[in-house]
Amino acid sequence: MSQNLEGEFVAWASARQRSWLRSALLLTGDQSSAEDLVQDAFLKVAERWSRLRDEAPDAYARRVIYNGAMTRWRRHSREPSRAELPEVIAAPTTEDWLSGADVRAALQRLTVKQRAVLVLRYYEDRSEQEIAETLRVSAGTVKSQAHAALRRLREELALEQESLDGEEIR
Known part of the structure; x- marks a missing residue:
């Protein structure tokens, strides 16, 4: 990626990182999973930046985040729970x-x-x-x-x- 394209991508990603992180956190309920989803989206957009920059990078990144959340949920729903539940749940x-x-x-x-x-x-x-x-x-x-x-x-x-x-x- 040329320096000009890289600069455009960095500016685009910086402007959107906080709002997508909040959305991903609402989707996953877990900070590290949310950060992973946003990072994956940025990597996939960066790979296609020369084509996406003039089209719809926001829509593409949003789809990557939401599809990634669904994939993670499906994968984790099949795994047996390793954590023990507390005996009393606080009100x-x-x-x-x-x-x-x-x-x-x-x-x-x-x-x-x-x-x-x-x-x-x-x-x-x-x-x-x-x-x-x-x-x-x-x-x-x-x-x-x-x-x-x-x-x-x-x-x-x-x-x-x-x-x-x-x-x-x-």
């Missing part, structure tokens, strides 16, 4: 609820496709058509996944809110 605190930790935790309980649809729609503010193109599904699938995901989130958050109602606010 969420008012501070957690106010900081959005409950929303991030509830997002992790959705399927990867539902999580991807919600992050693309409400965090990245993408249209149904853009989401469908990114995830390579129909617009109807985007609508049904969003509907199911929002219903599940409402249920999860209502349960968590009920557990907070008994907690004393400091």
Whole structure:
């Protein structure tokens, strides 16, 4: 890659790194996995930069990130769990609820496709058509996944809110 192309790529990647890292973190729930997804996307875009720079590098990188998240989820869902679950799960605190930790935790309980649809729609503010193109599904699938995901989130958050109602606010 020439120095001019390399400079363009570095400027492009620097401008997008933080927002994609946040999206990937919402998708995976894990900082290191999110960083890996974004790094993989940057490497794949860099390999094709001379062609992509005039077309749609954002769309290509976004697709790499979301497809990578789905692939990781599939791979890890087949592996046996190695970690032992704690005997008692701590109830969420008012501070957690106010900081959005409950929303991030509830997002992790959705399927990867539902999580991807919600992050693309409400965090990245993408249209149904853009989401469908990114995830390579129909617009109807985007609508049904969003509907199911929002219903599940409402249920999860209502349960968590009920557990907070008994907690004393400091």
